[in-house]
Amino acid sequence: MKLELRGITKRFGSMTANSNVNLVVKPGEIHCLLGENGAGKSTLMNILYGMLTPDEGQILVNDEIVTIRDPKDAVAHGIGMVHQHFMLIPVFDVADNVILGSEPVKPWPVIDYKTAIAELLVLAEKYGFEIDPRATVENLPIGTQQRVEILKALSHDASVLILDEPTAVLTPQETDAFMVILRSLKESGKSIIFITHKLREVLEIADVITVMRLGEIVGVTTPSETDERGLATMMVGREVNLVVDKNPATPGDVVLDVKDLFVEDERGLTSVKGISFEVRAGEILAVAGVQGNGQTELVEALTGMRRPSGGEVILNNVNLHGESVRKFLDAGIGHVPEDRQRFGLVLSLSISDNLVLDQLDDPKFHNRFGRNLKAIKLNGEQLRKEFDIRSQSAEEPVGALSGGNQQKVVMARELSRELKILICSQPTRGLDVGSIEFMHRQIVAIRDSGVAVIIVSSELDEVVALGDRIAVLFDGEIQDIVPPSTSREDLGLLMAGAHSREVSA
């Protein structure tokens, strides 16, 4: 099926998310849509899938103009989408998720599961997926959930598949398996629109690469015509430094000593299972692993947000187990949380207020009546300049800032205190290349000033670039702590649960 977007424009208020976008996807083609966060890729695809209505422009299927008002129309025209955040219902089983919205009934209105499951199995076999139709989706590994999403789209006879950042949640090995699936889909004649910001994958799989920046298409190319550097320059609009400049670490004394730490998640399941490690002053310990292997709970335990069910967290020889978050902060722990909008910031408050959220009991920021507004404002302006937070003033609400600038606010606040250790969880998630560069420089600088740093990230590139040592987390346990020179393949195996011995063997 040939798909064409002609002159698509979409505005949100004064912001133009897509401006006169033209795109042609040929049958049986893997078309990569590359761009930074906020470049307008997702908006464009949501328009194509009927989740948003364009202000201007047309969509053509096989050279005929079609109107797509809602996802139903899109599905009817053979367009399927695998969303970045899966559109699966966690408590339903695989079969229910796949048939939802187009359930076979016999007799009406009773769902004919026999037919449904038979069809599902035929489809799964055709594309080589191994799947249990009666397994509950939330118990499946992420990679399998993704296959369920793909099956769902295929079961609606999609001939164009939109895949929105499909590899963001996969281990390197799962990504390899995913690439195999993509190729087999291509061979069966499906067109694929593959949205990503990972340059390596684009070069590996794409037939055609379209690069977007600030809502516009800035270039169309093919893997043979370009390389990572060229793509990155196109994406950002200037030369980008893809590697982090840093000198070898000079580790000092042990700052944080974690012994036999057990943490339970909110369902009461043990998600951190007896972890021990230590972090020294002036080094970066990077914690790698696929999302959901205990990283969130580990970080929450290390920052006092969650009380561990067992073990010790010793900071500079003081056991902080079971203490309040306040005590953790006072002991010199800085925390850049995973979900900055939920835990890092109060979105409706101004930048300067957010910059002193945890320091209001500092005599600098309060007088006998309450907050010292003058000092807070001054501090805000100062840090805004220092950290290059892009806004009109420091009195703007944080919610109005872009993701990168919000993260800068969090970072600025944490670094404005006297720190012994900085714990950053997914420090660059959702940030553009320019902001990532800035964050990485900040993190290396704080390390060089003699602070211990823990980076938790599911981006392998980031882990390798920043870490002086890499701890790989799988199923709540540290598989191994390895040097950053370890090959990506070995790291991937560790992330998938293999132990060091097996990897080197």
Add this chain to the structure above:
Amino acid sequence: MATVSKEIVTLSNIRVVSRARSLAYGIALMVLGAIEILWYGGASSKLNTIVQLGYNTATVMPAVGAVWRIALLLIGGGITYLAIKPQTLASFAKAITTVRGLRSVAAIVGAYLVIWPVLLWAGVNHGGQLRTFSLPVATTGYVLGAVSIATGVLMAWRRVDRSASGLLYGGLIVFMLGFLIWVARGSLPLQLTGILASAVAVSTFLIFGSVSGTLCERAGVVNIAIEGQFMAGALSSVVFVSVFHGSGMSKTLALLLAGLFGALFGWVLAVMALRYQANQVIVGVVIVAFCTAMSQFLMTQVLDVHQNLNGSFGLPVWSVPVLSKIPVLGPVLFDQNVLVFFAFAVVIISSFVLFRTRWGLRVRSVGEKPIASETVGIDVIRMRYSAVIIGGFVAGIGGAGFTLGPGSSFNYGMTSGYGYIALAIMIFGRWRPYGALMASLLFGFTIALSANLNLYLGQLVIPQQFISALPYVITILVVSGVVGRIRPPAADGVPFQRN
């Protein structure tokens, strides 16, 4: 090649949780047993309690000779064994529901054939009537206590995975029975079957209410307005029947009218909550306030003046042939007014509809993750509308259970908060119609109990008000999550808006 990462939620993880629960439940059972021994066992050893099993004279267990008894025992045992033996269970697990239903029927028939001769030998059928038993109170206390403690120890020690909560509920029921035997010691006989039958009767409106709540919340809308829908149904049905002087047809139509009034307020809730995105709880409370005021107004201004509009007309009582003659079970389940059977039917139908039909799957999907339903072309708002209106219809019929069910006239305030209790029951029943049924019966039992205990006021050492407060205490315990971890529909009460 691809290595698929291991499941994060492993079975062993889940087991650990339920084992911890088993320990807690086991300890709870042991405490119950200790109370039974100390409290009931402490009664004077000479006191007896007379337990009356039935009030219907004929039973479907005719007295037969010893040969027949043995034959029945063998046949029944054989059927039961075939129906529940593990291999059969395994092979049936893959089969469709009707066959599974057949298996249950076979098991029930088999069990009945076994129980028949056993009861005859036990001498239950005494001279054509169900005989009464005389139980020594203290000994009963010791025996129940010992059994409870033994079960508790076993649970705490062996850590059963699945049946823990079932055993605890069993223990609670035994505890209640022990209490009944203790409180009715001496003079008056204990009308066991009578209490159970009235328990089922009073749980009618609770069943309707909690199923209504289940339907709405499965679609992601909190229906706090059940109390108001009860009032509307109770009032409208009684006025309608009174106008037609209680003719047979008018009763059927009155039930329909009660449902329509409930549906009307369901629709109001849906419009406010879905179209105007108002806070669902607040809209619900406002609807209840409106219905309260409206029913008070109609009561004082219309019904008190024209008393012929507020008559007492009961729905007909159905005695199911054969089944209603089973000792104890018969009068409790199969000799009730029509509405009780409707309530059972509503449970069966709504469970089937929710879990087997297209509409049910879609309703559950919009209650879990509406955005996902939207992407496969389901109209979220329309699904929610339909669920809330149907839920309101069910609650409205439940309202008729206050007036037409027991055959009383409308009284201002007669719903006395049961609409809210229905929501607690829905939580207790874990958002499933069958769960709602079981929880409703439990609540109905405590309500019937506190009503029947009036008879034994002299022997009750604790104030009767404590017993009357029991349903509400249970409600608080249920809502605060004491009954275990419960998981509501993920999008429950969350408004949905298309971009």
